Amino acid sequence: MTVSLLISASLFWSWKWVCPIFLILWLTACSTAPVHQEPGYSRAAARSLNVSDPWSLQGRLSVADANNSWQAEIFWDHQPGIDQIKLAGPVGQGAVAIHLTKDFVTLSRGNGVVESSDRPEEFISRQVGLYVPIKSLRYWVIGLPMPDQAFDEVVGGFRQAGWLIDYQQMQTVAGKSMPRKVTVKNDQVKLKLFIDQWNFNDIQAN
Incomplete structure (x- = not known):
């Protein structure tokens, strides 16, 4: 017991x-709690931002072809009809300030010399030594194809005008799905853009 x-x-x-x-x-x-997953690229989600909306970004840019390459910090301010872009530190170039309207570009290197052209892409490419599709990038950087031009959707992006635009990482900014890491390439040139910060109407997000 x-x-x-x-x-x-x-x-x-x-x-x-x-x-x-x-x-x-x-x-x-x-x-x-479940691990938060950032959304992938969606063209439908990208339409939440119109090209006429003001925005700005800060990030890092690299451009390379078979023979040359350079890297720079990029500061891009977009207003309706006007884009102001500053490239800080591309190899052999120093600081470059670009003022771009629809079909006219002005470039300053900070030494008091200002040059301009009514052929923006050819002019910019000649100045920096590599081809940069600057007019198209105004749309591609916010996740949109250029209007009035054919494009083909692919997984993670689209093809347009001979270029593959691949949105490798996205981020949610002020309720909008925005690119974080973008690769733009064709048979000759590869451009990589990593966006550290977006701003919309004084709303800032990293």
Whole structure:
């Protein structure tokens, strides 16, 4: 009789400690939050921002072809009909400020010399030494194809005017799905843009 009581008491005290442990483990498992996944590229989501809306970005840009390459910090301010772009530190170039309207571009290197052209892409490419599709980038950088030009949708982006635009990473900014990492390439040139910060109407997000 005494032995039975001792065994019962031992089991009681064992379960008294074991049950709370299982309870804690169960509650911990139930309260674990799922890992947040950033959305992938969606052209439908990209339409939430119109090219006429003001925005600005800060990031890093690299451009390369078979023979040359350069990297720079990029600061891009977009207003309806006007884009102002500053490239800081491309190899061999120093700081470059670009003022771009629909079909006219002005470039300054900070030495007081200002040059301009009514052929923006050819002019910019000649100045920096590599072809940069600057007019198209005004649309591609916010996730949109150029209007009035054919394009083909592919997984993660689209093809347009001989270029593949691949949105490798997206980010949610002020309720909008915006690019974080973009690759633009054709058979000759590869451009990579990593966007650290977007701004919309004084709303800032990293």
